[in-house]
Amino acid sequence: MGKLGRRAAALLVAAFAVTGIAACGGGDDNEGGGGGGGGKSGGSIRIGTVGPDSYDPVLMQTVQAFQPLKTAYTGLLAYKDETGKAGNELIPGVAEKLPDVSSDGKTYTFQVRKGLKYSDGTPVKASDFEVGIKRLLKLSGPYSSFLTTIDGATEFQEKGDPEKDIPGIKPDNKTGKIVVNLTVPDSKFQYAVAEPYAAPVPESKIKYSSMTNDPPPGVGPYKIDVVDPSREFVLTRNKYFNIPGIAKGNLDKITGEVSTNVTKMTQDVINGQLDFMTEDPTGDQLPEVKSKYSDRFSLNPYPPNTYYFSLNSSIPPFNNEKAREAVAYAVDSTALQRIFSGRLKPTCSFIPPGTIGYTDDSNKNCPYGDPNGPGQIDKAKQLVKESGTAGQDVTMWTNSKDPRPAIGEYMRDTLNQIGYKAKTKVLNQQVYFDAIGTKSRKAQIHFNDWFMDFPDPSDLFQPLVTGEALTSTPTFNVGFINDKHVNDEVATLSEERDPADKASDWTELDKYLTGPGKAYVVPYGSELTSTFMSERMDYANCNGIHQVFKNDWTLFCLK
Amino acid sequence: MATEPVTDYALEGPAAFELEAEREHVAGLGPSRLALRRLRRNKVALAFGALFLVIVAMCVLAPVWANRVAHTGPNENHLTDKVTVGGETKDVVSPDGVPIGPTWHGRYFLGADENGRDIAVRLLYGGRTSLQIGVAAALITAFLSIIVGLLAGYFRGFTDTVVSRSLDVIWAYPVILLGIALGTALSLGGLHIGPISVGSDSKLIPIIIIGFVYVPYMARPLRGQVLGLREKEFVESARAQGAGSLRIMFTEVLPNLSSTIIVFLPLMIANAILLEAALSFLGAGVQPPTSSWGTLISDGVEKIITGPHLTIAPGVMLVLAVLGLNVFGDGVRDALDPRAKIRLEH
Numbered sequence: 001m002g003k004l005g006r007r008a009a010a011l012l013v014a015a016f017a018v019t020g021i022a023a024c025g026g027g028d029d030n031e032g033g034g035g036g037g038g039g040k041s042g043g044s045i046r047i048g049t050v051g052p053d054s055y056d057p058v059l060m061q062t063v064q065a066f067q068p069l070k071t072a073y074t075g076l077l078a079y080k081d082e083t084g085k086a087g088n089e090l091i092p093g094v095a096e097k098l099p100d101v102s103s104d105g106k107t108y109t110f111q112v113r114k115g116l117k118y119s120d121g122t123p124v125k126a127s128d129f130e131v132g133i134k135r136l137l138k139l140s141g142p143y144s145s146f147l148t149t150i151d152g153a154t155e156f157q158e159k160g161d162p163e164k165d166i167p168g169i170k171p172d173n174k175t176g177k178i179v180v181n182l183t184v185p186d187s188k189f190q191y192a193v194a195e196p197y198a199a200p201v202p203e204s205k206i207k208y209s210s211m212t213n214d215p216p217p218g219v220g221p222y223k224i225d226v227v228d229p230s231r232e233f234v235l236t237r238n239k240y241f242n243i244p245g246i247a248k249g250n251l252d253k254i255t256g257e258v259s260t261n262v263t264k265m266t267q268d269v270i271n272g273q274l275d276f277m278t279e280d281p282t283g284d285q286l287p288e289v290k291s292k293y294s295d296r297f298s299l300n301p302y303p304p305n306t307y308y309f310s311l312n313s314s315i316p317p318f319n320n321e322k323a324r325e326a327v328a329y330a331v332d333s334t335a336l337q338r339i340f341s342g343r344l345k346p347t348c349s350f351i352p353p354g355t356i357g358y359t360d361d362s363n364k365n366c367p368y369g370d371p372n373g374p375g376q377i378d379k380a381k382q383l384v385k386e387s388g389t390a391g392q393d394v395t396m397w398t399n400s401k402d403p404r405p406a407i408g409e410y411m412r413d414t415l416n417q418i419g420y421k422a423k424t425k426v427l428n429q430q431v432y433f434d435a436i437g438t439k440s441r442k443a444q445i446h447f448n449d450w451f452m453d454f455p456d457p458s459d460l461f462q463p464l465v466t467g468e469a470l471t472s473t474p475t476f477n478v479g480f481i482n483d484k485h486v487n488d489e490v491a492t493l494s495e496e497r498d499p500a501d502k503a504s505d506w507t508e509l510d511k512y513l514t515g516p517g518k519a520y521v522v523p524y525g526s527e528l529t530s531t532f533m534s535e536r537m538d539y540a541n542c543n544g545i546h547q548v549f550k551n552d553w554t555l556f557c558l559k
Numbered sequence: 560m561a562t563e564p565v566t567d568y569a570l571e572g573p574a575a576f577e578l579e580a581e582r583e584h585v586a587g588l589g590p591s592r593l594a595l596r597r598l599r600r601n602k603v604a605l606a607f608g609a610l611f612l613v614i615v616a617m618c619v620l621a622p623v624w625a626n627r628v629a630h631t632g633p634n635e636n637h638l639t640d641k642v643t644v645g646g647e648t649k650d651v652v653s654p655d656g657v658p659i660g661p662t663w664h665g666r667y668f669l670g671a672d673e674n675g676r677d678i679a680v681r682l683l684y685g686g687r688t689s690l691q692i693g694v695a696a697a698l699i700t701a702f703l704s705i706i707v708g709l710l711a712g713y714f715r716g717f718t719d720t721v722v723s724r725s726l727d728v729i730w731a732y733p734v735i736l737l738g739i740a741l742g743t744a745l746s747l748g749g750l751h752i753g754p755i756s757v758g759s760d761s762k763l764i765p766i767i768i769i770g771f772v773y774v775p776y777m778a779r780p781l782r783g784q785v786l787g788l789r790e791k792e793f794v795e796s797a798r799a800q801g802a803g804s805l806r807i808m809f810t811e812v813l814p815n816l817s818s819t820i821i822v823f824l825p826l827m828i829a830n831a832i833l834l835e836a837a838l839s840f841l842g843a844g845v846q847p848p849t850s851s852w853g854t855l856i857s858d859g860v861e862k863i864i865t866g867p868h869l870t871i872a873p874g875v876m877l878v879l880a881v882l883g884l885n886v887f888g889d890g891v892r893d894a895l896d897p898r899a900k901i902r903l904e905h
Contacts, residue, residue: 261860261861262861263860263861263862263863263864267864282861282862283655283656283657283673284656284657284658284673284862284864284865284866285864285865286655286656287655287657288865332638332639334639335636335638335639336638337654338638338639338652338653338654338655338656339638339656339673339674340656341655341656341657342654342655342656374639400842402861403673405847406673406674408847409636409674409847409848410636410638410674412634412848413634413635413636413674413848414636423760423846423848424846424847424848425759425760425846426842426846426847
């Protein structure tokens with residue numbers, strides 16, 4: 001899942017999901033449940049959001065993009081539209097059943113349902129899956145690295161000629177069969193094809209450039225119209241949609257109001273001018289919301305997520321490992337907890353709670369001190385001196401969405417305390433991740449977060465810390481990490497059909513990545529996310545709290 | 560150097576001036592002393608001028624307040640610190656993320672923000688930033704306007720056409736929009752012109768932008784005056800004596816513009832402070848963590864429900880500073896020439 005709000009793709013096989021998630025433990029605050037739909041049908045609502053970073057399914061990254069686009073673009077597979085652990089389960093989407101997988105794990109065979117149409121009435125063809133993948137690769141979408149194990153995908157991405165086919169995808173429009181050959185077994189492939197960025201799109205209606213202002217038609221319970229990318233988008237029922245097992249949506253219309261003013265957004269939900277918000281109430285409003293509106297508010301650990309500072313290891317000063325360790329020692333998770341209004345669970349593990357590889361011991365014996373204790377400024381100062389980078393100019397990058405400016409300000413102050421001359425750069429959230437993921441920007445240290453698409457740790461490691469991810473521009477690997485051991489381990493562990501079998505290996509890789517001598521990333525906690533609805537929403541029955549998407553809008557309904 | 564009255568239509572010649580002096584019962588006083596006398600009599604202007612000076616003094620003394628009273632700098636975070644107020648120890652920022660409110664004591668006099676920074680300290684340092692930028696930008700405006708107004712008004716013809724049309728282009732854009740466009744562009748990459756390089760977070764960026772966008776507002780009236788002054792006898796006389804154009808502009812014409820410039824300056828400073836606040840409020844001016852009244856208002860707006868003082872305090876300071884300058888500026892204008900029609904057009 002990507003940044004703040006990846007949709008958390010549902011966990012595929014019950015064996016993974018149940019083992020991984022159950023072992024991790026859930027949140028200790030009102031875990032919402034019973035909000036799986038079955039409520040009143042019809043009506044329209046308004047949702048407050050800071051807005052998708054892109055309305056083009058192959059270019060989006062954030063949760064604010066995943067939530068609406070998931071309703072408009074169904075992949076070959078999909079996640080169950082249910083709250084609780086059931087939401088992690090993969091079910092057939094555009095494909096009529098789960099794929100047949102060869103014994104070596106490299107060949108997947110799908111069968112496209114007959115009679116499916118896009119939101120504009122265009123019939124769905126088997127070859128449209130390849131069209132979607134070609135767009136994703138050609139435009140170097142942020143998630144393109146999730147599908148580069150398809151045979152020929154890397155070459156296609158490098159040469160980028162849309163006229164050419166990808167050898168590893170063999171669609172048959174007559175029979176509706178799609179055979180996908182991978183170069184290596186890949187545990188995340190089935191999750192990836194359940195995501196909007198891998199959804200089929202009609203070839204006659206697409207172009208190989210950004211379509212954020214006029215997204216292509218998709219197969220989904222809703223169709224999306226972008227009124228003004230920075231102000232409003234509208235989801236209306238897709239009359240052509242009818243896939244058994246996938247919720248059609250209770251509401252007739254969902255309007256997304258884009259705004260960066262989260263304080264006003266919260267007040268509007270309180271007053272009923274908005275019905276839901278994708279954001280969390282700001283710090284000073286949270287106590288009021290928690291106490292006065294507990295019947296329509298909850299905090300949940302979904303999707304599993306990790307908050308961390310990413311350090312650009314390709315340029316000074318953080319190309320020096322002691323400088324990176326200094327940051328790890330200096331970070332005070334308890335201070336950051338206050339910025340999160342108490343919604344942050346301190347951790348020193350990159351793998352978040354709720355994910356395979358995270359254990360009860362993950363927060364014990366942290367190499368840089370107790371995450372529930374203060375930062376070690378003196379030790380950090382000493383390391384900065386030893387690294388020879390003291391006094392260097394450092395820019396802390398963050399984005400404008402609350403409370404990220406405050407997080408950036410905290411780290412700026414901390415960097416100054418340990419011996420750097422730090423300043424902050426704040427960018428709009430819609431351009432932030434592209435900016436820090438572009439090497440020429442030379443962003444040295446950044447605010448970062450990742451919401452799991454699925455509890456397979458490859459979802460975390462592969463796009464964020466491997467050399468393979470550097471083929472995309474911009475890249476999620478904003479630390480520009482290219483460590484051979486990390487690359488090899490991720491490649492090997494990702495081939496496991498059941499990542500739970502290699503849980504301890506993932507744990508060890510986490511320790512390598514964050515531990516002494518490396519400290520490529522500095523994790524500090526995992527956020528509890530909120531669900532807050534207006535009075536007219538049927539919170540008890542239709543809160544849509546989903547372990548993959550945070551909130552599944554197709555489950556929303558009115559009282 | 561000959562001296563001319565401050566406006567074309569006020570005092571014409573020594574006789575008219577003597578008449579004015581007689582009316583004022585101050586025979587023998589020069590124009591400067593006459594103006595000072597008028598200003599002294601304008602109690603309201605003096606009071607607002609004093610108010611502005613008090614605000615300036617407070618901001619200048621910001622380091623004293625920070626070091627001796629509040630014991631913290633404007634950008635120091637105190638997220639996990641505690642403070643004792645009235646014998647009670649409180650979190651500067653509670654574990655729920657609620658910052659302490661006004662203590663009305665030395666430390667956290669106006670409370671803290673979400674990073675545990677002292678609001679009162681940031682308010683005073685923010686004032687320094689706003690005033691620095693306002694004054695510097697106004698001086699740049701004045702400098703550029705003088706050059707441009709002199710060139711256009713004195714040389715006329717093609718020079719005047721080029722300069723005037725250029726000013727028209729700048730004038731055509733609403734000041735705020737032009738400022739935002741330039742501020743946003745320059746705040747990303749900074750300003751690089753040949754060997755000159757200004758970082759994106761430098762205060763020079765908003766100074767240059769504000770100084771530049773206000774040039775037409777001052778240059779046009781100056782140009783108008785220069786057009787009239789160049790036809791005067793003392794200019795002819797200087798020309799006849801062999802003085803070159805540059806010498807005439809700077810030794811004969813410019814001194815006669817001084818009153819106009821003096822009148823414009825406080826008004827330009829006030830406008831520059833306001834524009835800086837607007838740009839910073841919109842994120843196109845001063846960059847974090849540097850505070851200005853505009854950034855503080857912007858930070859406070861997000862918390863206006865639970866912490867209205869975060870917005871009100873910098874807003875009040877801004878209003879008082881600008882009001883003080885404007886009223887004082889009006890008083891200076893009235894003192895220099897009660898019948899003058901010099902106004903800052905918008």
